[in-house]
Amino acid sequence: MLARVLFGAVGFVFVLLALFVFPPAVLEIALALLCALATYELLGSTKLVKNHRIVLLSVVVSLLCGLNQAGFMLKSPLHGWIGLALVIVLLLGSFAELLRHHDRVGASEVLCAFFGALILPQLLLSLTRIFQMENGALLVLMPLLAAWGSDTFALFAGMLFGKHKLAPVISPKKTVEGGIGGVFGGVACLLVFTLLVNHFAGLSLSYAAAGLLGAAGSIIGQVGDLSFSIIKRQTGIKDYGSIFPGHGGVLDRFDSVIFVAPVVEAVLLLFGA
DSSP: OHHHHHHHHHHHHHHHHHHHTSOHHHHHHHHHHHHHHHHHIIIIITOSOOOHHHHHHHHHHHHHHHHHHHTSSSOTTTHHHHHHHHHHHHHHHHHHHHHHTTTTOOHHHHHHHHIIIIIHHHHHTHHHHHHTSTTHHHHTHHHHIIIIIHHHHHHHHHHHHOOSEEETTTEEEEEHHHHHHHHHHHHHHHHHHHHHHHHHSOOOOOHHHHHHHHHHHHHHHHHHHHHHHHHHHHHTOSOSOOSBTTTBSHHHHHHHHHHHHHHHHHHHHHTTO
16 A cells, blocks of 8 residues: 555656656656556556567557647657558458468457557547646546555555455455545545636636536546456456566556547537637
């Protein structure tokens, strides 16, 4: 628990520095690296893809997707062609391995590679796209607060009041009471965030919308947490990795964020961030 708390504090400080002190490229590169690590964890750590060349190709494509989103490869509108080129490279490379080693490589491995190399990073890169919006350095905190705030409140609510198991087979420690506490936590975090940015940054975010987004983000985040837990259960691993002391891998720490961030991005786009 001590390592978890200490690393969480250090990580929070890094996020603040990356958002408000370091050049934007620091956060964008960090997110691109997280995409590559997440892809490796989903495909390699779980052994869902046993072919090492497909795993490597998927990790490289995921990393390049992140760098392309950040604009480090070709500027708009040409970066759209880079995205298409990455899809084609993954398509030809993965199916070439399937055709060459059809007796050892299953079609399911190729399908997993497409999810891990293309869809997973696009979900995580919602953070990059939000960051690139007007006032993005503030707005990108919304999915993080909704997801991680909910996680924190759920943890303590479960420890204090937890009696009824939420998903005993998938995640034995989670409780219904913890889940409810997480929803209240998500709402509280986004309401406090809205109060602060409206007062100090001159924004005019809606408190009602923030509260609804906090509740929805908490619920969706908990679904994301359980979804990635199912994969761990079915593949027989405890954690996706060990890059974050006390937290596990990228997918152990960002599982809820991966589900919440695209929803927040969609809401911001819908209502004109």
